[in-house]
Amino acid sequence: MQSARTAAPLAGEAQAWQIALDRALAAHGGPQALAHYPHVAFAFPSASPNPYTRDHPLIDYRELKEWASSRGWRVRPAPERASDGQKYRPPVRFTRQPARYH
Numbered sequence: 663m664q665s666a667r668t669a670a671p672l673a674g675e676a677q678a679w680q681i682a683l684d685r686a687l688a689a690h691g692g693p694q695a696l697a698h699y700p701h702v703a704f705a706f707p708s709a710s711p712n713p714y715t716r717d718h719p720l721i722d723y724r725e726l727k728e729w730a731s732s733r734g735w736r737v738r739p740a741p742e743r744a745s746d747g748q749k750y751r752p753p754v755r756f757t758r759q760p761a762r763y764h
Contacts, residue, residue: 693758696740739755
């Protein structure tokens, strides 16, 4: 019998989600991209339980921001792009950081 997903994904699962996210961002090629909240939550799960749903964890924004920054992206929630049912799980916006020349 399978139970509902109640805990954060295992480390290997999170890494697989991170690889998929990295590939999607690389393939996108534009200066901004949106990602569905659950996809990012599975890639960067918080240790804290999600009080709004048992379907996916909260996002560990600290880890996500470090990961995104190392790849040249800034990351922020995009609540203005959320539909009515996504109030507590808005899409995540990735914005390409400008190249730095020294």
